[in-house]
Amino acid sequence: MPKAVILDGYGPPDVLTWTDVPLPEPGPGQVRLRVRAAGVSPTDLAIRSGHLKAFPLPPRAVLGFEAAGTVDALGPGVTGVAVGDEVAALLPHLGGYAEYALAPAWTPKPPGVSWVDAAALPSSAEAAAGVLNQLDVQPGGVLVLFGGGGAVGVIATQLAVSRAVSVVSVVRSATDAELxxxxxxxxxxxxxxxxxxxxxxxxxxxxxxxxxxxxxxxAVALTGDPDRVITLSDPHAGDFNVRLSAPTPDRAPGALAETMALLAEGRLRMRTRTTMPMPLAAEAHRRLESGAVHERIVLVAP
Known part of the structure; x- marks a missing residue:
């Protein structure tokens, strides 16, 4: 049987376990991926801990908003892709920490882009482009970005600058300031x-x-208007009447294709990455929460 990292209830990293799961079957419009790598995001940690219950989870849920792998099966009505194609995918309903995952949308992985880089891009690209679209800062405007040294922040900075928006990046270290x-x-x-x-x-x-x-x-003090603030994962967003970011199909539909092309051309920088075996997902969460790892972690499937 295939395996996945299962989340059985909210709690510390130990609630994540590598175990047997049924092989998922693609539905209409979906493809099944044989996952090669899956990114770990701060939102994954917030969901697992129970701090972000805006994302309700079914029993035996599988975390992971992004993955890269080989197309293994096609659901009804799927066209434009074939079994064996190498792709990266944003997974709005999670599922990336697994040997097999179902994706409703995907982007071809160029030959020159590694599995690790392809897996680390989808959710960061969508979040960066999506929030920028929602905030709609016009050319010449000023955007303040908290977390500019993170995976989403690095991409958001580049996209905003390309739109002639001035970015003030609030960072935590001299290294992030230099970046x-x-x-x-x-x-x-x-x-x-x-x-x-x-x-x-x-x-x-x-x-x-x-x-x-x-x-x-x-953030609210700087704008004077909570409607001009969006947070990726702060569980106290409602206390400040601030919008909590959530991917939707129409928020930034071309973000992954656009940034993947830029990455393949060497025109997009990403946060530094490190890898861990997928069965050690609990340890990956533990290291991130302890601050022992400052790079983006990508889980590599067996």
């Missing part, structure tokens, strides 16, 4: 008087919280 500057943003390190220091850069049109770590009070 933000290299990507075309103005870095400001977090700390005392943050709101005043950001305001000194000029009026703020919108705030993108890609950090999800208790910055919403500052």
């Amino acid at each position: 933000a500057r290299a990507l075309g943003a103005t870095p400001i390190e977090t700390g005392a008087d943050l709101v005043a220091r950001v305001r000194a850069e000029g009026p703020v049109d919108a705030v993108f919280d890609a950090a999800g770590t208790g910055v919403l009070a500052a």
Whole structure:
């Protein structure tokens, strides 16, 4: 039988177990992937811990919003792809931490893009492009980005700069500040008087919280309007009347294809990545939560 990392209830990383599961069958419009790699996102950790119950989960749920692999089977009505094709996919209903996953949409993986890079791109690309579309900052406007050194933040910075939006990137280290500057943003390190220091850069049109770590009070203070703030995963979004990011089919439908092409051409930078075997997903979550790993973790299937 195929295997997957099962989540049996909310809790610490130990609730994740590598176990046998039925082989999923693709429905209309879906393909089944033989997964080669799957990205681990901060949202995965928030869901698993129970801090983000806006994403209700069925029993024996499988986490993972993104994966890359080989098409293994086609559901009814699927065209334009064949068994054996190499693709990357955003999985809006999760399922990436598995040997086999079902995908409702996919993008071809160029030969020059590794499985690890392809698996680390889909959810970050969709979130970055999707939130930028929702915030709709016009050319010449100013976007404040919390978590600019993270996987989503790095891509969001590049997309915003390409749209002639000025990005003020709030970062946690000199290394992240250097990266933000290299990507075309103005870095400001977090700390005392943050709101005043950001305001000194000029009026703020919108705030993108890609950090999800208790910055919403500052974010609302900077805009004066919670409608101009979107957070990826802060569970207290409702307390501040701030929108919680959620992927929808029409939010950024071309984001993965666009960024995959840029990646293949060497024109897109991504956050540094490290790999771990998929059966060790619980350890991957543990390391991320402890701060022992600062890179993006990608799980590699057996």
